[in-house]
Amino acid sequence: MPVTTLFQREFLKPKYWLVWLGISFIKMLCLLPLRVRWRFGEWLGILGHTLARKRRHIVATNLKLCFPELTEQENKNLVFENFKSSGIGIIETALVWFSAPKRFEGIVDIDGLSNLQQAHSQGQGVLLLGMHLSTLDFCGAVLGTRQPFDVMYRRNKNKLLEAIMTRGREKNFDAAIERSNVRQVIRRLKQGAVVWYGPDQDYGRKHSVFAPFFSQNAATITATARIAEITDSPVILFSHYRDLSTGRYRIVLSEPLEGYPSGDELNDCTRINGLIEQAIRTHPEQYWWLHRRFKTTPDRGPRPYDRVLA
Numbered sequence: 001m002p003v004t005t006l007f008q009r010e011f012l013k014p015k016y017w018l019v020w021l022g023i024s025f026i027k028m029l030c031l032l033p034l035r036v037r038w039r040f041g042e043w044l045g046i047l048g049h050t051l052a053r054k055r056r057h058i059v060a061t062n063l064k065l066c067f068p069e070l071t072e073q074e075n076k077n078l079v080f081e082n083f084k085s086s087g088i089g090i091i092e093t094a095l096v097w098f099s100a101p102k103r104f105e106g107i108v109d110i111d112g113l114s115n116l117q118q119a120h121s122q123g124q125g126v127l128l129l130g131m132h133l134s135t136l137d138f139c140g141a142v143l144g145t146r147q148p149f150d151v152m153y154r155r156n157k158n159k160l161l162e163a164i165m166t167r168g169r170e171k172n173f174d175a176a177i178e179r180s181n182v183r184q185v186i187r188r189l190k191q192g193a194v195v196w197y198g199p200d201q202d203y204g205r206k207h208s209v210f211a212p213f214f215s216q217n218a219a220t221i222t223a224t225a226r227i228a229e230i231t232d233s234p235v236i237l238f239s240h241y242r243d244l245s246t247g248r249y250r251i252v253l254s255e256p257l258e259g260y261p262s263g264d265e266l267n268d269c270t271r272i273n274g275l276i277e278q279a280i281r282t283h284p285e286q287y288w289w290l291h292r293r294f295k296t297t298p299d300r301g302p303r304p305y306d307r308v309l310a
Contacts, residue, residue, distance in 0.1 A: 008163070016160045023164065026094045034107070034247055037091050045087025049080055059083070059289040061304050066214035067284070081285040088242070089134030089286075096141035097168035104249075108142045112236075112253035116147050116194070119234045119256050125189030127228055127235045131200040131276045132288035139240035139251050140196065141172040149194035150175040152185070182223055189231035196238065199224045200276050202295050210298045211269035214277055219296035220269040225261035235260055239279040241286055252279075 011020075029040050049056060059079050063070065070078065095104070119126045128149055130136065140151065151173045156162040169176040174193060177184045188195050203221050210217040228235050234256035242249050254275075261268045280287045295303050 011160050011163070019158065019160050023094075026091060027098055029091055030095050030098055037095075038088050038244065041088030041091040042084040043087065044090060045084040046080075048087060049083035055290050056083070058292055058305055062289045062291075062293055063284075065216050065294060065304060078285060082287070082289050085134045085242075085286045086288070086290065089137075092135060092138035092242075093168075096138050096172060097164065101138075101141035101172055102145045104138070104142050105145060107247065108139065108249040108251060110143065110146065110251045110253070112255070113146060113251075115255050116236055116253045119236060120147065120192075120194055122234075123192060125192050125231055125233045126194045127189065127224070127231075127233045128194055128196045128238045129224070129235050129272070129275075130196050130198045130238045131279060132198060132291065133240055133280075133283075134286050134288060135240045135242050135249060137168075139249055141168075142249070143238075143240075143251055144172050144174075147194060148174045149196055150177055150188050151196045152177050152179045152198065154179050182227065185227060186231055189227065189233045197224065197227070199272060200293075201291055202293050205296050208296070209266050209269050211266055211273050213273040213293070216294055217298050218273065218294055220273055222265045222269060224272055225265065225268040229261050237275055237279065239282070241283045 029037055032040070056079060059082055060075060063075050063078055063082075067075070067078070116126065116128070126149075130140075143149075151169060153165070153169060153176050155178060156165060166176070175188065177188070177195070185195055185197065199221050202219050205219060207223060208219040208221050211220040212218070213220065224235075227233070236256055237254040238251070240249065240251045257271075260271065262271075292303070292305055295305065297303060
């Protein structure tokens with residue numbers, strides 16, 4: 001597959017200079033030792049926590065909804081740790097975009113790799129059910145060195161950033177599928193590919209049901225079960241974490257889900273949300289709480305992000 005080039009006349013325009021500066025700085029950070037990279041990532045996250053007031057409010061709101069047992073101070077602490085984790089995630093993503101993921105295999109432990117490889121060896125596609133943890137791009141790229149797979153993505157409005165991300169996907173994965181292209185997902189699964197699919201975000205009311213997620217009624221896309229049914233693909237949960245104390249990463253691949261899909265949309269969505277919730281609770285600070293997970297409300301009333309929660 002030809003790799004997208006970044007040397008385009010369009011990207012010399014002044015509106016991209018700050019992007020180039022930021023990318024150059026992050027590329028230099030990638031040359032530093034692991035714990036130094038992590039420290040710089042934390043500082044980057046702290047900067048975001050200080051400047052991105054709107055995103056800070058979104059994270060705090062999500063955590064209040066999902067962890068109502070936390071005190072106000074505990075919520076603030078978790079918001080702060082989440083931004084730090086997200087900052088590290090940016091550095092980790094750059095690492096696998098600008099260097100070979102294979103060089104990081106030695107610091108990544110994979111539990112259940114045989115589950116994925118055995119399912120794939122049956123000659124049919126495998127739906128790799130993922131979630132937006134901050135280690136996604138890093139751990140995904142490292143897993144791809146052991147078991148190639150396709151990824152889904154959302155196009156970035158900034159053309160230079162989109163080119164950089166496209167180049168990274170082309171380098172690290174078999175194929176990249178735009179998130180709305182469900183037909184291509186089905187086609188690839190029928191061809192026997194492993195496809196990463198993340199159903200943990202709010203994609204709106206259409207094609208969704210409201211299923212429990214951290215005790216909230218969350219708009220949950222129903223396509224996951226339909227895709228698995230149409231393609232007869234086994235579904236394997238893919239979760240991944242960093243351990244700041246040991247300096248290592250851990251990838252967990254579940255056994256294929258039994259009795260899924262069940263034919264009941266709400267039941268299937270509830271089950272998937274429960275599995276994702278369980279994975280998030282392992283390291284809640286590492287989840288992508290920056291996303292407005294509850295922006296679609298069952299009663300079409302005010303969104304929780306439009307008001308300050310008590």
